[in-house]
Every structure is written in C-alpha cells, then in structure tokens.
Amino acid sequence: MPGGPGGERVVDIERIFREEYGRAVSVLIRAFGDIDLAEEGVQDAFTIAATRWPESGLPPSPAGWIITTARNRILDRLRREACRADRQAQAALLHQRDARDEELTVHDDRLRLMFTCCHPALAPEARVALTLRLLGGLSTAEIARAFVVPESTMAQRLVRSKAKIRDAGIPYRVPSSAELPDRLRSVLAVIYLVFNEGYAATSGDQLGREDLGAEAIRLGELLAALMPDEPEVLGLLALMVLIAARRPARSGADGALVPLPEQDRTLWDPRLITRGQELVRASLRRNIPGRYQLQAAINAVHSDAVSAADTDWSQILALYDQLLALEPSPVVALNRAVAVAEVRGAEAGLTALDGLPLEAYYLLHAVRADFLHRLGRCTEAVAEYDVARALTANEAEQALLARARNAAAGSPGR
Amino acid sequence: MTQYLLSVAMTDGAPPRPPGEMQAAYEQVDRFNSELQSTGSWVFAGGLMPASSATVVRADGDEILVTDGPFTESKEHIGGFWVIEAPDLDAALAWASKATRACMQPVEVRPFQENPET
Secondary structure, eight states, rough: OOOOSSHHHHHHHHHHHHHHHHHHHHHHHHHOOOOHHHHHHHHHHHHHHHHHHHHHOOOSSHHHHHHHHHHHHHHHHHHHHTTTTTTTHHHHHHHHHTTHHHHHHHHHHHHHHHHHHTTSSSOOHHHHHIIIIIIIIOHHHHHHHTOOOHHHHHHHHHHHHHHHHHHHHHOOOOOOOHHHHHHHHHHHHHHHHHHHHHOOOSSSSSHHHHHHHHHHHHHHHHHHHOTTOHHHHHHHHHHHHHHHHTHHBBBOTTTTTGGGGGGGGGGGGGHHHHHHHHHHHHHHOOOOOOOHHHHHHHHHHHHHHHGGGGGGHHHHHHHHHHHHHHHHHHHHHHHHHHHHHHHHHHHHHHHHHTSSOOOOOOHHHHHHHHHHHHHHHHHHHHHHHHHHHHHHHOHHHHHHHHHHHHHHHHHSSO | OOEEEEEEETTTTTOOOHHHHHHHHHHHHHHHHHHHHHHTTTTEEEOOOOOGGGEEEETTTTTEEEEESSOOSSEEEEEEEEEESSHHHHHHHHHHHHHHOOOOOOOEEESSSSSSSS
8 A cells, every 4th residue: 555554544534524524514414404413423424434444445435435424323313312202303304304305406515505604694703603614624623713712602602503593494595596696795705704814814823814714715616616607706716816826925034914015926826816817707707797806806907917016007996996886885995095096196095085984994094104105295104104003903014014104204205 | 384473673762753654664564464464474463562561470489579661671672573484584584574674673583482383
C-alpha cells in the first residue's frame, strides 16, 4: 500500500467528512424528518468509518457508504425506541413525509437544507450557526471560536434553533417561485456574512476566521452548482472569489493591513481572478443585475488593473451608480464617493459625502480625511483621521489610520 | 396540519386610530376572515377588550387570589387573535402576512403544542 500506515487515510476521512457531511445529513433529514437523528446517525457512521476504513480501504462510494450506514443506525435506534413510547410520533412523521414525496424528488437535499437553515423565522446568528454546522460539518466548538462566543452559548443557540425548526414547523423544501427571491436573499446574506467574518477579521482568532472565508466559498460553490441559473448566486460566488484572490497582498510582512492602492498586485492569485471574472461574465449575461453581481463587477474592474493608476474608475463609478439605484444605502453611497473623487476630483468626492448618515462609522471619516488631505486641507484631515481612529476597535485599521494621519500632519498645507 | 396562534399586539395608551382607518381595518379583517373560512384554515378568532379589563386568578395553597390587571406589566398586550390550521410555518406566515395587512398591526405566529389531528 502506498504511503505510511494511517497518516494519509486519517486525512482522507477528515476530508470526506468535510465534503460529505452536509450531503449525508440532508438526505437523512428528508428520510427521517429529524435533524438531531440525522446528525447522530452520520456522526456514528463516521466513527465506524474511522476504525474500519484504515484496514479495509475506502469503499467505492464513501458518501454512499456513510449514508447507508447512518440510515441503518437510525433505523436500529427507531426500532428500539418504537418498542417504547413514541411509535405514534414516528408514524405521524412518516405520514407527513409521504405527502410531500413528489416535491422532494426535484431538488438536491442540500438545497432544501440551506433554505431551512436560512429561514427568516430564525434569528440571523442562528441561521449562520446552523448553516455552518449542518452544511459545513463544522463542530460547535469551531463555530463558537470563529464567532468569539463561549462554546456553551453556541451549543445553546444550535439547540434552540433546531427546536424552533421542529416546533414551529419550518418546512424542509425549496420555496415556491413566488417566495424564492426573498428566501434566496436570506441564503446569500448568510453565506456572505460567513465570508465577511472570515475576511474582515474585526476580532477574534485569525486562523479560525480564515477557515470561515474558505467555508463561505465552498457554500457558494455548492449553491452555484445547485442553482446555476440564478445570477445573484453566481454574483456572490464571483465577489467572494475575487476578494479572496487579493488576500495574499492584503497584509504586509508585519501583519499590517495593506490598502488596495498600495497592494503588490503580483501577489494576487491569477487563477482566482480568472475564475472570478468568468463568473462575473456568466452572471451578467443573464441581464438581471443584482447587488452581488454589481459588487463582483466592481471587484473585477479592480482586478483588471495592473497598477492602481490603471484602474478604470469611470467604469467603477458607473457600476456604483447602478448599485446605488438598486440599493440606496449610505454605505454604498460612501463607496461611490471614493469613485467620484477618482473621476471628478476630491472636491466632488467631498460633496458626495455630504449628508450621509454615517457619522459613527470610521470609514466615513477616513475617506473624508483622505479627500481633505488631497485638497491640501491638512489640519482638517488630521482631525478627521483622529475621529476615524477613535471609532474603530480593529488594531490593524488603527495602525493604517495612524500612518495616514502622520502623512497628513507632515504635509505642507493648511 | 399544525394549529397556529396568530395574535395581534396592541400597545397600551397608543393614540386611537382615526375612525376612517378603524373602519377600513374592520372591513379588511372581515374579508380576511371569509378567506380563512372558505379555505378551511379557520379554527377560531376573536377580538379582546383592552388589557385594563383583565383580571388574574391564581391558586395560592387553599386560597384563590383574584387581582386586577393582566399577567404582565408590559406595554403590549394581545388585542385579538386567530387560531388557524396550516401545513407548515411558511403557510402560516403567508396567512399572517395577509392578517397584518388587514388589521394594520404586527402579528405574532406561534405553533400550538398538540397535533390536534390524531
């Protein structure tokens, strides 16, 4: 047998666990109508696999083996329990399942599971936790660490939200076409939130968070495979891939954040950029623009420029105009102001910032400070940098702002 | 089928709604009720007098204590409710969406404990 004993095979089981956990759980939830039962069955099956596979070798279809083994374990358990009290409950459950069989054959079970985990009747933090747990196969401890909450809090959150799914009767199905746009928005928001937690790193332990970014892309890939005709699904995946492509350039040797204009673009991942740009084109071809597609397109324009000076800012401004029309939010308007300053000058940028209700947001002040600095109004710029620095708790951002402030303080000007 | 309670929250001391709006709400709720009944989803419904008219009764050992007022000192109390039958939460939320438009107040959706079918 190739390789040393054990080592490679242990890794294999972990990889298969991460890849197949969601599929196995989703199939078994449909079969048995019970999330906990499905999870326990799949975990049991992987425990058996961990002792059996190193000796017997991998079965031809590991996922199929896991699902069959888990199903048998669950049936054994139900038979034992049926001798006790809850035969009636099981009968009701199976009845409910038969009634829906027709609908259930159309979609991959993981898609149903995504819509159930991201149901708007669940609290947003519960949607995130459930998605990572049930589809990503992350442990409660891993999710707790990534979101910087005690493990017991996360465990309770998961138990409570699974109970709500059961008690409130949150259905296990892909929503009808009338409900789909709203419900898909919630799924996309959950995935993007996971991604942002991974990349923004506002707090918490760095390593766990990078895993979140990769997990979000994995969920995005899965959703894109399951709903290839939804342009916003492709748009979100493109957006995440293009941001991830810049990651190697985002922090310097000392761990400090490097802002986009100063990044060493040769460090960007060309494979991811190509993939992201293909996804942007594929999504825009459908001609139903949405917020993720437009954000992805903006990132695609950045990734096209070999240097910051080569950036096609007028195209970026046009995309921000579209985005703002679609989603008139102050944060979008703030980002648009940056493009305005590049195309029409810092004075026009300042005007574009006027009246934005973002006084408590550090980036508003950082952007205004930058415009003021460019206009030579250095005293005002320094004051704005100070406000910005007081409004963020992120040390990397603070360091960046301190550097910019000192540059403004040292410049000739007013 | 599960039964769901759709309850309407009323805020104590909120300014009374203008008569035209009240009339509109009554008519819309009537139409909503007819729709519920015609689809067989209707179980029961009713509107309540203000929470200030409530009396709480509790057993304390051998004694029965009767006190004035609702259970809680909350500013929001149930002003009315529907009990409906729905196959799942999505169906119940669809009814609740119609209900909140009809009565022009927020509606809370809550499942009943027992499955009444069996």
